[in-house]
């Protein structure tokens with residue numbers, strides 16, 4: 001049961017409430033301990049795919065969606081393409097009733113604003129190539145600086161006119177369809193979202209899409225999430241090469257095998273002419289392990305002695321970021337995952353530095369960097385170049401912001417080493433840089449820093465975990481806000 005304790009308000013600011021949309025906010029975190037039960041929010045990655053898959057269908061009910069700034073952007077895109085997203089029952093029973101555009105989308109009458117969401121932009125740029133006309137997609141300054149070139153190039157190979165207006169491979173984008181499918185070659189080491197986009201759109205083309213990967217696939221578990229959702233909507237995909245060569249990937253493969261179906265794949269083949277039809281007309285979204293990572297990290301570094309933090313909503317799924325449980329275990333945390341009941345329990349523990357490869361789990365880098373700053377010895381985060389292409393360059397951003405709190409960090413192109421314990425963390429004013437994951441990881445660091453930590457731009461948690469600071473507060477953390 002979540003508790004509110006007297007005395008868990010930081011000195012500055014007012015008690016925490018969910019961020020007010022579009023209002024700037026600083027969060028103040030003071031050294032404090034946490035314990036109790038908290039529920040993880042629904043998965044952002046699964047929600048994006050469920051909303052778009054429902055758009056490609058004749059209609060579907062999405063249960064337990066994450067309703068955050070990023071997933072709202074995908075819902076708006078589905079509407080621009082001719083679908084309908086009924087938000088009325090969100091408050092009552094946590095469902096979204098979606099009327100799909102059923103295969104090929106309409107030509108949007110307005111620009112698609114993807115806001116801060118890379119997933120929305122990549123996934124719905126491929127949708128645009130299905131429409132018989134032109135679509136303009138844009139986003140905020142961060143999104144307009146992220147790479148879209150390989151996807152535009154792939155859509156060009158299918159016969160679309162797909163261009164960056166500034167000819168720099170970045171949004172704003174203009175896409176003219178329609179495409180009927182075909183063969184594409186694309187790198188897999190910039191973003192897996194290009195593959196997801198092509199698979200989701202390819203199913204409703206006439207000829208299907210054969211994707212050949214020209215490099216190793218990074219972030220492969222995210223393609224597994226796609227295969228999982230597609231399977232639930234009755235859409236088949238062949239994985240070429242890798243462990244599951246030629247198999248039609250299914251949710252069963254993904255979830256029970258415990259390994260990554262897409263890892264090591266040479267390509268994918270999605271037959272055309274398929275329809276999106278979820279069983280019983282509905283789809284249910286699991287909890288989010290990337291969001292859970294901050295709560296588990298908070299429990300491991302700042303748990304009340306003798307008490308646990310228990311995170312609910314942790315049922316197994318295809319999410320690679322469930323690796324946070326193993327990473328914490330390897331660092332020496334007392335942590336236990338009850339998969340059947342979907343609960344992870346963690347207690348405050350002395351942590352030691354470890355080596356972690358984030359090739360499959362880029363979104364865990366900020367969390368691991370914070371853990372490394374608290375742990376004894378070096379934490380080497382390797383294979384992290386693709387983490388530079390997110391809302392911010394998270395390798396540099398975490399190095400610099402943890403540095404302001406006194407952490408010793410060495411940055412290389414593909415490796416971030418955090419030298420734990422050289423100095424204790426000290427409260428400081430740090431900049432969330434408009435990046436939700438930086439804000440949350442720095443807030444966890446604030447729980448163990450000496451003095452008070454102010455995180456600027458804390459409202460950006462709205463992108464993936466709108467109730468993050470309330471969850472920390474309910475666990476007993478000393479947090480407050482000021483506008």
Ligand SMILES: O=C(O)C1=C[C@@H](OP(=O)(O)O)[C@@H](O)[C@H](O)C1
Nearest residue numbers: 045119191192193219222362363
């Ligand atoms: O497909 C997805 O849902 C995501 C894929 C990953 O991006 P990349 O594939 O670009 O690494 C991840 O970082 C992002 O937060 C969500």
Ligand SMILES: C=C(OP(=O)(O)O)C(=O)O
Nearest residue numbers: 116117118119363390391
């Ligand atoms: C990188 C992320 O998302 P996106 O690519 O959708 O912006 C994220 O959530 O950390």
